[in-house]
Amino acid sequence: MTSYAQLHEAAQESLAASTRVIVQVGHCSQAVGATQVAEALQAELSGHSGVELIIAGCDGACFAAPQVIVTTPSNNIQRYSQVSVGDVAELTATLTSGNTPQQTEHPPFVKGGRGDLDSFFAAQTRLLLTRCGYIDPTSINEYIALGGYRGLNAALSRSPEEVIQTVLDAGLLGRGGAYFPAARKWQAARAANGSPRYLVVNAEEGEPGLFKDRHIMEGDPHLLLEGMLIAAYATGASETYIYINAEAHLSAQRIETAIGQAQDAGLIGDNILGSGFDCQVTVRRGAGGYVCGEETTLLDTIQGNRREPRLRPPFPAESGLFQRPTVINNVETLSNVPIILSDTTDPPVRPEPVEGHAEDASPVLPPFVQGGRRGFSDLGLDSAKGTKLICLSGLVQRPGLAEVPMGSTLRHVIYDIGGGPPPGTDLGVVAVGGPSSGVLPPTELDMELRPGMLHPSGVVMGAGGIMVIAEGVPVIDVVRQLAAYNAAESCGKCTPCREGTPRMVQVLDRLASGSGSTTDLEELRYLAEIIGAASLCGLGQMSGGPINSALHFFGDELARLIS
């Protein structure tokens, strides 16, 4: 039996101080040549001792992808952005000439300039994403050496009830869109009769505009596994399923690798860390469909049924997967859990050090993500603690994955982090939260991102997707696209959603073609209300969001469509 202390010691010893050439390869950066860059670097660097090539996930600076980051044992750090295969020879020449790369303001092939990267990161508060993009996601040792699985170790030394209380006290709300207290679910399933109990990780992430859970699975897969194990322990679940989106091949690969390593280390399986807690993990892949992220649909999908939601009650906590007590948590939610548990073992260091210059930085992590940090409960709002991952895309200069404290404003995300629209363009519509939420005009950017309704017309943060659309794009086009998506994804089980969502699209088409009448606006309002009230699951219930918010904020523009 290996104890946590032994694992940690062995992990630290296994890490050699070397120059690390980190290539960030993720689902996004693969689309712009990251794999080819990694292969070229591999070929160039083979045979050079003291230089280690690391294939990492991405750190969220998607606008700079593919990124290569070089760190030396003395913590010199150099970032190269938008690297192409043609840049590789020049990069390796610097490395192998014996000269350590110098920290220069503008290395020859940083396209777009360093300033962009600095602004992108400086405006964020990173709690979950500290390791993403910098560690080797296929090395459990790197994770453990940096304190990984310490939260699990802390949890296993307490009773499940104490773990539940710790997470309740920290104020962790689910990050999938509903923001229900995560540990309440654990409590309910724990109290329910039935065996075995299941924990299901919802990594379906099928909402258009989202790419956050994937970043964690690709860049820091053990963080999710650790959170999952703690949640399973608290729930009393002996079996867990990780249900991964059909498109997320790289996530599935890296999660599978991580599971194998955790099994070998005695962190998954029987008698974990000698605690008597047993837990098995199965990975399942989705096959497309927004509704699959709805938790009861996801369960039926695992059982081999059509992708349709269930009637509730009974709730999954009582009768879920295979009619047993089941907890379903989102990836981002679970990834906060190890941090919360670690905070209570080893209080976070305060205050936050100046970015970029921690003197005692480890040779693994670049200094700007290193050192003391604030704890989960020190961040965010009283009503919603911690940070939120935000997926920013569309008409901004720096699209990517950002992490901000709960309660940050849209303006902060779009302008301070994202750099706003490129020069010569203007912001027209902001779509927040995807097809189950709403659209906002530029005048509403001081709205805070937090759980619950951001605006009574149906705008919610959802799971954290923000899409910025240029001025000049008619709002009806945007709304029609969201409505058409809902109609196409409606599973057909309940009549209001099956019949109502296509009707919304018909009415929008009439308006867009100029043949609409004033009664059409009324009909849209009416449809949104009926579908919202009578649908079986969130897909239908929230489908009126884009329409109601457009009627509220862009009423004049829509009225002008009626001749």
Next chain:
Amino acid sequence: MNRSDLRPILREKFPPERTYLLPALHYLQEEFGHLPDWALQTVAWHLRVPASEVYGAATSYSELRIEAPGRHVVRVCNGLSCWHNGGRIILERLSDEFGVQPGETGTDSRVTLEETPCGFLCPMAPVVEVDGRWRGRVAAADIPSLVKELT
């Protein structure tokens, strides 16, 4: 491959329980590029699930194909960030170049052209998937070489 070839493979890969339906459908699609009728029936037989229900499940997932696609599958993302960032124009251009309407396969079976709601790589907009591999920051200028690649 036929039914009698497929049966032992299914027996080896999947215990005969309904929960293995989706993994089995994934396997078929990987093997055949789509879900042929006879293979769906064989899966139904192996898992002891009515064939109608296997068909029902298979047709309810957007990533599973019932019909065989062309030699190449090109999918253009129509998510908001892609669509208003050049995606719409790219789809129109590809449709013209291939002579295929979105959602259809050309009569020469060369290309199946489709719209897809989201590839989940919005910061790389606009994105196009070609034979299972995504390409990001696609510009209209990239289209001629893309068209030439796919024979």
